[in-house]
Amino acid sequence: MSVTLRVNPIACVGHGMCAELLPELIQLDPWGYPILASPTVPRPLADHARRAVQACPVLALLIEEAAGKHR
Amino acid sequence: MTTLAQSPSRSTSPAVRLPRLLAGIGEQPADLRWHERQHGPMPMLRRAERLIDVVEASGLTGRGGAGFPAGRKMRSVVAGPGSKVVVANGAEGEPASLKDRLLLSRLPHLVLDGMTLAAEAIGASEAYLCVHGIEEGLLDHLEYAMQERRAAGLDLVPIQVTGIPGRYVSSEQSAIVQFLNGGPGKPTFSPPRPHERGVKGNPTLVHNVETLAHLALIARHGDRWFRGTGSPSAPGSMLVTISGAVARPGVYEIEMGTPVGQLVMLAGGPFEPLQALLVGGYFGAWLPVRAAWPVPMTHASLKAAGGALGAGIVIALPASACPIAETARVVRYLAEENAGQCGPCVFGLPALADALGDLAYCGSRNGTVDRVATLLPLIERRGACRHPDGATQLVRSLLRAFPADAHWHERTGSCDGVGRSPLLPLPRDEDREGDFR
Numbered sequence: 222m223s224v225t226l227r228v229n230p231i232a233c234v235g236h237g238m239c240a241e242l243l244p245e246l247i248q249l250d251p252w253g254y255p256i257l258a259s260p261t262v263p264r265p266l267a268d269h270a271r272r273a274v275q276a277c278p279v280l281a282l283l284i285e286e287a288a289g290k291h292r
Numbered sequence: 293m294t295t296l297a298q299s300p301s302r303s304t305s306p307a308v309r310l311p312r313l314l315a316g317i318g319e320q321p322a323d324l325r326w327h328e329r330q331h332g333p334m335p336m337l338r339r340a341e342r343l344i345d346v347v348e349a350s351g352l353t354g355r356g357g358a359g360f361p362a363g364r365k366m367r368s369v370v371a372g373p374g375s376k377v378v379v380a381n382g383a384e385g386e387p388a389s390l391k392d393r394l395l396l397s398r399l400p401h402l403v404l405d406g407m408t409l410a411a412e413a414i415g416a417s418e419a420y421l422c423v424h425g426i427e428e429g430l431l432d433h434l435e436y437a438m439q440e441r442r443a444a445g446l447d448l449v450p451i452q453v454t455g456i457p458g459r460y461v462s463s464e465q466s467a468i469v470q471f472l473n474g475g476p477g478k479p480t481f482s483p484p485r486p487h488e489r490g491v492k493g494n495p496t497l498v499h500n501v502e503t504l505a506h507l508a509l510i511a512r513h514g515d516r517w518f519r520g521t522g523s524p525s526a527p528g529s530m531l532v533t534i535s536g537a538v539a540r541p542g543v544y545e546i547e548m549g550t551p552v553g554q555l556v557m558l559a560g561g562p563f564e565p566l567q568a569l570l571v572g573g574y575f576g577a578w579l580p581v582r583a584a585w586p587v588p589m590t591h592a593s594l595k596a597a598g599g600a601l602g603a604g605i606v607i608a609l610p611a612s613a614c615p616i617a618e619t620a621r622v623v624r625y626l627a628e629e630n631a632g633q634c635g636p637c638v639f640g641l642p643a644l645a646d647a648l649g650d651l652a653y654c655g656s657r658n659g660t661v662d663r664v665a666t667l668l669p670l671i672e673r674r675g676a677c678r679h680p681d682g683a684t685q686l687v688r689s690l691l692r693a694f695p696a697d698a699h700w701h702e703r704t705g706s707c708d709g710v711g712r713s714p715l716l717p718l719p720r721d722e723d724r725e726g727d728f729r
Contacts, residue, residue: 229481230634231676250670251643254635
């Protein structure tokens with residue numbers, strides 16, 4: 222099971238909720254837009270990542286959960 | 293800059309016959325009769341899908357800048373479900389490139405042959421030829437060429453000539469697709485990519501017009517003919533646009549792999565001592581003259597040299613010009629041309645343009661070079677399209693090619709070159725458009 226995150230930069234308007242809920246992986250740039258440290262979410266953070274995805278008011282944070290080794 | 297179409301008067305190998313695309317080109321648009329006399333009639337494909345194999349075997353790569361294998365792109369469109377669409381991208385967004393405009397205005401039937409043949413090969417039932425809508429003369433003239441083809445029964449696939457917004461990012465392929473679907477001419481978030489879901493939701497083949505012109509000749513003469521020039525890993529010829537401090541700026545057809553320096557000499561050589569070459573246009577890179585001179589014009593070689601082939605643009609920077617001021621102007625232009633969609637591009641590019649402007653004109657502020665360098669990773673790979681990445685690549689190459697100039701500016705302020713009239717071409721304000729629709 223691998224979990225990856227992606228930002229849709231067109232949808233994102235910089236609410237910053239994701240950085241609030243997942244500071245381990247997401248920081249904000251000087252303009253308030255999220256920077257992902259790495260797209261891969263370590264297993265212990267998977268629940269936090271899902272919560273951050275649900276919290277985005279414009280659904281700009283995307284999560285992909287793939288079973289098995291292939292992404 | 294005037295558009296002269298020229299090709300090497302003597303080629304490096306006697307077996308190589310150039311020009312191909314530009315053979316016989318004149319000052320006037322070529323009509324259908326001239327075109328058929330020059331190249332022979334458009335071949336009728338008995339097994340149309342075979343053309344994809346031939347294009348793949350030819351090794352033709354996209355001539356719009358990305359250099360993706362043209363045959364493979366066709367195959368990926370064919371693999372998709374439902375009806376297919378062909379889009380010819382003739383909306384030349386790069387201000388320093390003139391080759392697509394030259395092809396469309398003088399040799400439209402090469403492009404239209406290529407579109408028709410590509411559409412037949414992938415089984416497309418409609419095709420769009422996209423140019424900047426602001427160029428009304430070009431649109432009229434393409435309509436005339438379409439009439440000629442209808443009269444001759446060559447309109448096997450309906451081709452719609454479409455004017456798209458003249459914005460820099462509007463010629464990016466997802467922006468064209470969104471525009472043709474009734475939306476703004478702005479890039480979209482991918483996937484899906486146009487070959488998966490494009491015009492009207494159908495798999496869409498987007499090719500640059502030069503790529504299609506080559507395809508028109510490959511369909512006539514075959515893949516081995518195409519490979520008769522260029523190198524095995526980068527076969528064929530390509531159109532390049534050379535400008536700056538050279539005696540005869542213009543569009544030239546060269547063998548793929550021709551060294552950069554030979555190109556400069558082909559354009560009459562420098563009329564002033566040169567300090568650097570901008571290769572690949574505004575998504576390309578500055579290369580010091582000595583480093584750039586022997587590099588073959590191929591995607592792989594230029595990438596290895598820290599540059600990019602892009603759409604085949606070479607600009608010669610004279611020693612009297614200031615590369616930092618020139619780059620600052622271009623980055624300001626690119627910042628203004630952002631689509632207003634992605635935060636890092638909307639805010640990052642103007643910040644980068646400010647920092648570069650300060651470095652070029654104000655100097656004496658410690659840390660200006662650092663300010664520029666710090667912004668780059670905040671912008672790169674953070675947009676939906678590659679617009680911001682093009683700008684950062686250009687600036688990275690500036691800092692790499694001119695470290696001493698950058699630090700001199702930081703300490704001292706503006707140099708003599710700053711006052712020189714701008715060299716890198718940008719569209720005039722009155723030719724620029726604000727709207728995306």
